[in-house]
Amino acid sequence: MICGVCSSESGATLDCGACGTRLVIDDRYRLEAVIDLDGSRAIYGATRLEDTQPVMVTVVASAGPPGPEAKTTFDQQARSLQQLSHPGVPDYLDHMVVVGSRSAEFCLVHELVEGVDLATESRDREHQEREVVQMLGELLEILAHGHQRTPTVVHGAINPRSVVRRRGDGRLVLIGFGTDGARGGEQTAYWAPEQVPGEASTGSDLYAAGALAVFLLSRGDPRELLDRDQDGDWRSALDVQPPTARLLADLLEPDPTRRVRSAADVLTLVPKVLEALGEEGEWAWEGTAEPTAEEQSFHQGARAYRIGIVAALAAGALFWGGGIATDQPWPIFVFGGTVLACFIGVGVRMVVHPSSVNVADEGPGYSIQRAGRASDGWAVLGIAAFVLACWAVPALVRGVSGDAETDASVEVAELVMASPDLTTSWSARVTAVEGKPLGVGAPCQVTGRFKRIDSKLRAVVDITCEGQPLYGWTDPLEGEQKRSCNFWEGAADTRGGTYHHRLRCHDKGTRTGGRPQMTIDTYTRSARVFHDVAPAFSVQLEVDEYSIPKAGKPIFKGNTAKDPGFDDTVVRKGQVTYSSGPAPVPSDEACTVRVHPVPTVDFNCRIEVSCGDALIYGTGGGGFAQCSILNRQPVLAQDPKGTATEGDPMLDMNLDTNRVVVSDDAPGATWRVEVSLGRD
Incomplete structure (x- = not known):
């Protein structure tokens, strides 16, 4: 901010950092409170000195004095804001440019909106699906009002702090118009892909509205939920009905040429989505056609499938439990339980509601998911989850008991390997020793061999000191084992093609001899190998955080150059x-x-x-x-x-x-x- 008393320039504060006086913009607006700071934009609560009216001042900072073209553009933008007249937009009052020796400030003055922004509201409570769709409708109505002006008024900086629920009537108000030139800050998390290198547009406003809805429904970071290159994983993070998901997909289309064209077009779909959600918030049908008597039977069919799934899982669990209780081969009981689950699931569905209906309508911009197909999908997923549980839990129980000796493994979602195996190593040094003929400072080496088997990454770890083996992952075991490995990979240089790794592993359990116990954590640069029984020993190591760089292809596809x-x-x-x-x-x-x-x-x-x-x-x-x-x-x-x-x-x-x-x-x-x- 630029001080009107001493002309010094400081950050986004209320008081001058040089002379300590309260900052006054253009000798007319005294700053009273900070409403929002985001990148190069700041919004303040202020007092107009001539009549003590509370106002809101939006300031966009710019490096260096502005040129004539920048001032002309800002004046034109301010004039376009004057034509906005909507309950969801604060009234325009004034604008000015304040120029300092090193920077300039483009200032817009609006009426002060008293209320709570959505960032604060989302911290205090959760938003339900139907409520978010209604809020999205309010926001789209405001955007449509601006987008339909001549010239078009684009917001360009929509985020939870720029939407305020006004105290009194509870309506949403969109603040921050005229700051689409601001860069950086939280607002970038809601930007459309084309807005990052370019300028804001009506399409990027629609994308930001969809991103805001995802935030309200999930309370998660949009950067983690929205992939800039493709649809991303926001769907898996939301528990919403298909009409809402489809509406959000239309808004969050990464390709601007395929995204919905205008806020007015999307606004016509919101009532249909609300109608589809029903009074209790569950979707009944979609499309523009009036529902038939058959379509209204959807809920009965869906409830029938839910009852069938629960009954199927219960029956399968009884079969599986019987196999464990009687010490019989558990695969037989898995098979029997699964078959019975299928029969009960289908049988209950046919008895409770023999004529569930497939509902379909191809409305504008919608690809409607059939009700019957959705129920079938849930039934299949439920039975598949049961089968996986039956196979995974006994295998886990057997593995922990130590009856079968297996390599530790890490689940790998996407693997790409240059060869069937990868061997990498870390340098280490002895820091403390008992019961072994090693001196403090003796050189050691930790070797990790990683191999892809099916969908798992198998890890084999060995430790040697002064060329002698200290620990072997596959050494004979006398006792129990509880072991696991966590493996990290990253680029070792800025050009690609060379990678290094970090490792967390442990191998513990009560033992009478054979393989010693081991813990290693290269993140904390520590490791220990020890035996509690004769011949007892303990060796503590300092380990390099990163392995020796390895050239070639990475293990994880996400690390591909x-x-x-x-x-x-x-x-x-x-x-x-x-x-x-x-x-x-x-x-x-x-x-x-x-x-x-x-x-x-x-x-x-x-x-x-x-x-x-x-x-x-x-x-x-x-x-x-x-x-x-x-x-x-x-x-x-x-x-x-x-x-x-x-x-x-x-x-x-x-x-x-x-x-x-x-x-x-x-x-x-x-x-x-x-x-x-x-x-x-």
Whole structure:
């Protein structure tokens, strides 16, 4: 913000960092409270000094003095906002551009909306499916009002904090119009794929509305639920009926040419979805045709299938339990239980409701799922889940007991291997020893051999010290074993083709001899091999966190080399302009931001922020992110989760506005560091 008293420039605050006076914009609007901070945009509650009227001021910061073209564009945008007249849009009051020596602020003044934003509301309570569809209808009505103006008014920054439930009438109000030029912040999580490198449009507003609905239904991070390249896994995270899922799919179509065309078109579908959800929130039918008497029988058929599934599972469980109780071969009872489950499931369905109806209608933009087909699907899934449980649980019981010696395994969803086996190793050193002729500092090596068998990744671990075997994963066992392995893989360089690994394994259990017990955790760089019985011994090791880099193809498909979008490490110098809480660095400390290209599918960059002698972001092999790229240069990156959830600080990086914020939300140790970067 630019102080009107001393003309100094500081971050998004209420008081001047230089002279301490309360900031006043254009000598007319005194800032009173911060409503929202997001990237280069800030929204304040303020007082208009001439008549003490409460107002809302939206400020978009821009690096450097604005040119004539930028001012003209802003004036045109402000005039277009004046034509908006809708209960869901705050009234426009004023606009101005405040210019400082190093930056400029584009300011819009609207009436103050008193209420609670959806980000706060979602923390206080869960939103039900029908309620979210109704809220989506309100939001689409507001967007349609703006999109139908001439010139078109696009919001471009929809997120939970930009939608406020007004106190009094409970209506939704969309704030933040005119800030589509703001970059960075939480809003980017709701951006359509085409908005990241380009500009906001009516289509990107519709995508953001769908992303907001997904957030309200799941309360999950849209970055994790929405894949920018394809539909993503948001469907599996939501428990919604098919009409709602289809409506969201139309809004969240990644290809803008295939996405629904206008808010008005989608708005006509909302009442049909609400009707399909029914008074009790369960969908009955879809489409534009009036329901027939047969269609109205859907609920009876669905309930019949539910009863059938429960009865089938109960009968199968009795058969399986009988096999365990009588110590008979359990596969026979699995087969018998499954057959009986099928017969009971179909039989109950036919008795309770012999004429369940397949309902279908091809409405505009909809591909309707048949009611009978949905029930059949649930029946098949229920029986399949029962069969899997019958096979998995006895196998698990037998494996834990130690009767059969098997390799530890990790479930692998998608594997791609250059050869049937991968061998990797970690260097280690003895730190403490009892009962073995080894000295402290003796060199050791941990070897991991990984092999794909069916859908599992089998792990075999061996440890040697000074060339002598200390532990062997397949050594003879005298006693019980409880062992497992967790395996991590990542790119060892920024060009791809070389990978390193981290490992967590344990092999424990009461033993009379044979193979010793072992724990290893390369994340904490520690390992121990020990025997509690004669000949008893204990050897503690310090292990390298990462294995020796291995060239070739990765094990996990997600680590396959992919063009990160930029070629070389980007280095930017700057200075701390704001520091609060127990921050690791003080104000005015010199900083360096390094953005390294990472050629993987999941991440395309690794970010390090160092200030003075402290590395405040990117420690411990972290800092991986998905950077937004413009002209083969990284521009934006965010890490919205802090130490409390992911073990490292949060990051908001915007190289376009020369601003980086590193903060943390650890209990009792909340801090924030703002860094202003110099221009290239």
